[in-house]
Amino acid sequence: MSLVDETGVTDERDKQRLRIWLRLLKISRQMEAEIRERLRVEFATTLPRFDVLAALYREKDGMKMSALSAALMVSNGNVTGIVERLVTDGMVVRVPVSGDRRAMIVQLTDKGREDFAHMAKVHESWIASMLDMLSDQDADVLVDLLDNMQIKGAKTQ
Amino acid sequence: MSLVDETGVTDERDKQRLRIWLRLLKISRQMEAEIRERLRVEFATTLPRFDVLAALYREKDGMKMSALSAALMVSNGNVTGIVERLVTDGMVVRVPVSGDRRAMIVQLTDKGREDFAHMAKVHESWIASMLDMLSDQDADVLVDLLDNMQIKGAKTQ
DNA sequence: CCTAAAAATTTTAAGCTTGAAATACTTTGA
DNA sequence: TCAAAGTATTTCAAGCTTAAAATTTTTAGG
Numbered sequence: 001m002s003l004v005d006e007t008g009v010t011d012e013r014d015k016q017r018l019r020i021w022l023r024l025l026k027i028s029r030q031m032e033a034e035i036r037e038r039l040r041v042e043f044a045t046t047l048p049r050f051d052v053l054a055a056l057y058r059e060k061d062g063m064k065m066s067a068l069s070a071a072l073m074v075s076n077g078n079v080t081g082i083v084e085r086l087v088t089d090g091m092v093v094r095v096p097v098s099g100d101r102r103a104m105i106v107q108l109t110d111k112g113r114e115d116f117a118h119m120a121k122v123h124e125s126w127i128a129s130m131l132d133m134l135s136d137q138d139a140d141v142l143v144d145l146l147d148n149m150q151i152k153g154a155k156t157q
Numbered sequence: 158m159s160l161v162d163e164t165g166v167t168d169e170r171d172k173q174r175l176r177i178w179l180r181l182l183k184i185s186r187q188m189e190a191e192i193r194e195r196l197r198v199e200f201a202t203t204l205p206r207f208d209v210l211a212a213l214y215r216e217k218d219g220m221k222m223s224a225l226s227a228a229l230m231v232s233n234g235n236v237t238g239i240v241e242r243l244v245t246d247g248m249v250v251r252v253p254v255s256g257d258r259r260a261m262i263v264q265l266t267d268k269g270r271e272d273f274a275h276m277a278k279v280h281e282s283w284i285a286s287m288l289d290m291l292s293d294q295d296a297d298v299l300v301d302l303l304d305n306m307q308i309k310g311a312k313t314q
Numbered sequence: 315c316c317t318a319a320a321a322a323t324t325t326t327a328a329g330c331t332t333g334a335a336a337t338a339c340t341t342t343g344a
Numbered sequence: 345t346c347a348a349a350g351t352a353t354t355t356c357a358a359g360c361t362t363a364a365a366a367t368t369t370t371t372a373g374g
Contacts, residue, residue, distance in 0.1 A: 013285065013293065013296075014281050014282065014284075014285040015281070016293075016296050016297075016300065017284050017285045017288040017289070017291070017296065018281050018284050018285070019300055020288060020291070020296060020299055020300050020303065021188065021284045021287075021288065023300065023303040023304060024181070024184065024185050024188075024303060025185055025188075025189070027181065027303060027306055027308060028181050028182055028185040029230065030230075030308045031178065031181075031182075031308055032182070033230070034308065034310050036362090040362095040363095046329075046330080047330095048329085048330060048331090064352080064353095065352070065353060065354095066351085066352060066353075073186065073187075073190070074330095074331075074332085075331070075332055075333075076352080076353060076354080077331080077332075077333085077334095077353085077354070077355075077356085078330070078331055078332070079353095080353070080354055080355085081329080081330075081331090081354095082329090082330080085329080097352095100339080100340075100351095100352080101338080101339060101340090102337095102338065102339045102340075102351070102352040102353065103339095103351090103352055103353080104352085104353075124171050124172070124175050125171065127171075127174050127175050127178045128170065128171040128174045128175070129309060129310075130178075130308050130309050130310060131174040131177060131178065131306075131308075132174075132309065133305070133306060133307060133309065134174070134177070134306070136170065136173075138302060139170075139173050139174065139177060140173075141298065141302065142177055142299075142302055143173065143176055143177050143180065145295060145298065145299050145302075146177065146180040146181060146184060147180060148290070149184055149288075149290060149291070150290060151184060151187045151188055151191065151287050151288075152286060152287050152288075152289065152290065193332090197332095197333095203359075203360080204360095205359085205360065205361090221322080221323095222322070222323060222324095223321085223322060223323080231360095231361075231362085232361070232362055232363075233322080233323065233324080234323085234324070234325075234326085234361080234362075234363085234364095235360070235361055235362070236323095237323070237324060237325085238359080238360075238361090239359090239360080242359080254322095257321095257322080257369075257370075258368080258369060258370085259321070259322040259323065259367095259368060259369045259370070260321090260322055260323080260369095261322085261323075
């Protein structure tokens, strides 16, 4: 059996995967840009802030900085800055952890919870309208395909 | 006919679209992070730089700054900075446009062309390996679905 | 010819992002 | 006990990104 690809099959396969990636990237960048723009115009906020609020919304008791950066798959230093600005906005508070003076828990304020609940509803409708070219059938096929894609080499799945 | 959704059908549909978006976003972020990391470690470069080189590689005669930012769907000011650093790296040159003293054409240098050709080959193999959980059949279905997704509201398609 | 509008690009200010270094605290184990 | 290793977080420097303002040059219309 040959160790080299004499028929060009592998090469064609690689090109198909590259096409998928470029298309995936284009779509997600378009949608992301649109969402960032709408968050900016309609809610005077940003996607990173929205993402942090979304993570905290799911955890009634708040999250440690490290848990937050793990959940969002971004660096610790990154979260520090975003949370700082959210504190300034009055959306979250930092609470010291009793028993560990290194750690901090971040929690939504009442305002943060209310504001996010509203934004999340509107956000969901944006997504639905952006993706309304998909038939219900296509949507089912797509969700199924995407759910089974475990990217090789990626840190957290 | 009722104007409100009394059966929750619309709501379920919206949630399905949101699932698709979250999954799409997760996958593209994972892949992007992996690609950034590899570009950094193996080629000491960044994704934005790679993207600019890729655009210029396709255009033998170079591109005006405005054409470049349109092709990459990023702001003009953004391209200014990236090109500046690529010039420092010796990968591209700026050439004044005869007949229009406002404009600049950016072109790959010989080094830029050679370096990019190599990186592009390796890059393609990264993508193929990251997506090798897809059967050829799934890949065909996916490429077809993605090709037909024209995001509503997005600037350029 | 002249001026106002348009076009190409750069600059600026603010925020996001990272990896690496620094700081502060806790745990482990001899 | 106490030093070394480990953990949680922040700080830092560099680069990416944007929208808006500024700069320079070209084009159009009177």
